[in-house]
Amino acid sequence: MVRGEQAVDQDRIIYLDNNATTMVAPEVLGAMQPFFCERYGNASSMHRFGGDVRHDIDEARANVAHLIGATPEEIVFTSCGTESDNTAVVGTLRANPDKRHIVTSKVEHPAIRGLCQYLTRERYEVTEVPVNRQGELDLDFLADSIRPDTALVSVMWANNETGVIFPVGEVAEIAHANGVVFHTDAVQAVGRIPINLAETPVDLLSLSGHKIHAPKGIGVLYVRRGTKFAPFIIGGHQERNRRGGTENTASIVGLGKAAELAAERIVDENTRVKTLRDTLEERILASAPDCFVNGARDERLPNTSNISFEYVEGEAILLKLDQLGVCASSGSACTSGSLEPSHVMRAMGVPFTAAHGSIRFSLSVYNTEEEISFVADHVPDIITELRAISPYGRK
Ligand code: PLP
Numbered sequence: 513m514v515r516g517e518q519a520v521d522q523d524r525i526i527y528l529d530n531n532a533t534t535m536v537a538p539e540v541l542g543a544m545q546p547f548f549c550e551r552y553g554n555a556s557s558m559h560r561f562g563g564d565v566r567h568d569i570d571e572a573r574a575n576v577a578h579l580i581g582a583t584p585e586e587i588v589f590t591s592c593g594t595e596s597d598n599t600a601v602v603g604t605l606r607a608n609p610d611k612r613h614i615v616t617s618k619v620e621h622p623a624i625r626g627l628c629q630y631l632t633r634e635r636y637e638v639t640e641v642p643v644n645r646q647g648e649l650d651l652d653f654l655a656d657s658i659r660p661d662t663a664l665v666s667v668m669w670a671n672n673e674t675g676v677i678f679p680v681g682e683v684a685e686i687a688h689a690n691g692v693v694f695h696t697d698a699v700q701a702v703g704r705i706p707i708n709l710a711e712t713p714v715d716l717l718s719l720s721g722h723k724i725h726a727p728k729g730i731g732v733l734y735v736r737r738g739t740k741f742a743p744f745i746i747g748g749h750q751e752r753n754r755r756g757g758t759e760n761t762a763s764i765v766g767l768g769k770a771a772e773l774a775a776e777r778i779v780d781e782n783t784r785v786k787t788l789r790d791t792l793e794e795r796i797l798a799s800a801p802d803c804f805v806n807g808a809r810d811e812r813l814p815n816t817s818n819i820s821f822e823y824v825e826g827e828a829i830l831l832k833l834d835q836l837g838v839c840a841s842s843g844s845a846c847t848s849g850s851l852e853p854s855h856v857m858r859a860m861g862v863p864f865t866a867a868h869g870s871i872r873f874s875l876s877v878y879n880t881e882e883e884i885s886f887v888a889d890h891v892p893d894i895i896t897e898l899r900a901i902s903p904y905g906r907k
């Protein structure tokens with residue numbers, strides 16, 4: 513395909529959808545490979561062939577613990593971020609059977625929000641704390657929502673759609689001042705911003721491998737020592753009786769390697785990647801009229817930019833980007849034929865026309881200056897072209 517004078521390489525993918533999932537790092541794949549056909553023993557076996565694998569799992573546990581400032585005993589391997597989130601909520605409710613109230617936010621991922629909505633049908637009560645136009649949490653509302661029967665406060669560390677970072681340290685203190693357990697869904701935050709649980713008094717934290725260049729299907733629930741918690745998946749004695757099921761050794765080892773890499777790359781993420789993100793954002797805002805960034809600009813993940821383009825549909829922009837090999841996401845969910853703005857955009861009060869035209873670009877350490885330049889060159893043309901045929905009024 514030729515756009516103007518510029519030939520577009522049909523095979524090239526520019527991947528700017530890293531909040532959806534990330535590429536498995538080659539180092540991670542290399543670390544995992546021996547655990548399929550060579551070192552495939554069960555870590556719980558009495559024989560050395562299996563038992564030796566336990567050391568690799570322990571090493572991975574130590575690497576994950578190091579990345580978030582935890583101790584290895586506080587790390588429970590799960591199958592994904594969703595399982596970690598479900599385990600945190602259900603495990604806390606099971607451990608506190610007299611308490612039937614949960615405080616959470618209006619902008620949580622469905623792994624928390626969907627579960628909480630389900631629990632209301634099981635006669636639990638849920639309070640969703642609102643956010644403002646910048647996507648920032650209303651801390652006074654949160655503090656006022658806590659009741660004597662509140663079992664848990666669960667608030668995400670960083671939002672997957674906007675990248676907005678919540679002050680989880682403060683939220684943890686509010687929860688603790690009221691004697692309530694605090695969980696944070698840190699699936700988007702881990703590996704992207706420094707996290708030190710030795711200093712931030714979180715009780716439970718969820719993370720997911722596939723957001724930090726490990727494979728899909730592996731996650732972690734951090735459980736602070738002393739936290740009252742009952743297992744969600746009940747079976748064997750794995751993970752110190754906190755999560756039954758034979759260990760997914762290859763993926764655990766992969767996650768350990770990914771955690772090691774993330775700890776090394778966190779500076780690059782917060783300098784070079786952040787600069788790439790800022791450049792992309794500034795160039796788009798400067799060259800396309802009627803567009804703006806959704807979410808607080810400062811307290812934000814360094815890799816995420818969510819931009820609303822008025823008078824255009826996000827899906828149309830995505831299709832045009834896709835034709836150029838550029839992968840991004842939109843802020844509306846195409847369900848049952850209707851394009852509904854996401855619950856995050858609605859909670860922030862983003863006007864319908866702007867929410868409809870919102871695009872999330874999410875970068876990783878693998879993106880280059882040249883890729884960002886290519887995208888910044890093409891987005892304004894795409895917007896002009898689509899506005900010329902827009903059904904939303906302005907041409
Ligand atoms: N929480 C957040 C904030 C997420 O962004 C995601 C995935 O997109 C999840 C939880 C679910 O993680 P997983 O895909 O590992 O189940």
